[in-house]
Amino acid sequence: MKETIVFVHGMCHGAWCWNEYFIPYFEKKGFRCIAFDLPGHEHKGSTHRITYSLGNYVQALHQVVEKLDQPPIIIGHSMGGMILQRFLKTGSCKKAILLASVPPTGVFRASLRALFRYLGLIPYLLQRNLLGGFKKYPQLMFNETAGFASFMCAESFIAYLGLFIPVFHPISIPILVVGGSRDGLITVKEFQQTAKQYNAGLEIIEGGSHDLMLDTDYAKTADAIINWLE
Template identity: 35%
Template sequence: MLELIVREPAKKTKQTPLLFIHGAWHGAWCWDEYFLPYFAEQGYAVYAPSLRGHGQSEGRERLRWTAAADYVADVAETVAKLPQPPIIIGHSMGGYVVQKYLETTTLPGAILLASVPPQGVWRIALRSAWRFPKQFAKLNLKLSLYPLVETAELTKFHFFSQDMPQEQVNRYFTKLGDESYRGFLDMLLFNLPRPARVQTPMLVFGGQDDAIFSMNEVKATAHAYNTTPHFFPMAHDMMLEAGWEQVAGKMLMWLENQGID
């Protein structure tokens, strides 16, 4: 069973639902902080599942060997429950899952926030091994990605701007969980996205101060999907950072320009 957070608008003015897919270590909670209430207020029905092994979803005991295909199946299961095909939004690893899902399904639109690029995560893996050799060694010995975020300090480095209040960082840190080692291998090499198979219109965002994916990697993602990236002065967790309103507003503008109702 997958946790699914649903927010219905007080007055529904939009027919197309929005589906939000979280990234590694996170759960549906990360969208419910700001984005779900915001878009519900704009008249959208909004949905955010926690992928298996995350949040309040089942599967934590099997998380280590959960494959990317399993996450894609979770998205397909959630889409099947919606009243009609959604706009799908993915952050980080969630952006990777969205790309994989769209290889075989076409939706009205998709938005990637600080997403895993089609080339995979080998660059960030190398950077992590260089920056945090002890954590990276522990990651491979334990077959667990949690060592990269095992302290509030590491969490802040990877996800948030340095001026985010520490009490806010601490609150988010307590909500993080482990991540699939098999999923990491899929994103590294074994199941990379195939942009040529994707027909869905795409919007690509990145953070100028993202410690995980560089601006060049975000540009490569946008190029792969024949679009132009948009950057914001923030770190990796764009939906939780100060300035999230600008990101949400740009998303809303794009939806309106696409004629999506």
């Protein structure tokens, strides 16, 4: 029976971000792939404001996993990585990959860095318009593939606030932490700290952006994940 990978997207994204490159890649490797839209993320480019909590997103992941016959491998990107960490408090999976993930300590440091580096983000933050900020400064997420910014949708500010709450529970399943050396939001040091906290494997993709699955060199990231899974 094929192993199943469940993909959890991050802030302002949707299942589309996996469908571009990662799902075709992993399907060719023999995996069954499931990507789903978190509540309110069903439409590319939507500017409709949403008010879901991070807990709502965690519950959405539980609902996907509960329908499966066997524990899956779960890959969580950015906010999706924090959703995955919170899911593992009561849920389970075979293996977990934290891809450019929010660290267990939360987004406080990442948010401060972004605001100091790009002061133009402050008005968007005050307006609770996270999408506007990311579209003005796509380099926070993308390298050469900034065209994907038009696909991004509005994000719940309530969910964003939930990312400030640290994760304290232990996680015992095998974990791989993957980060890009040119990530505009999370630092290599934070990836290293996440791997240390969870006694996890660590892969730093040289030149990789925050959206590693949409980089031109996405295969470098996918290959690193495959090698670890094998």
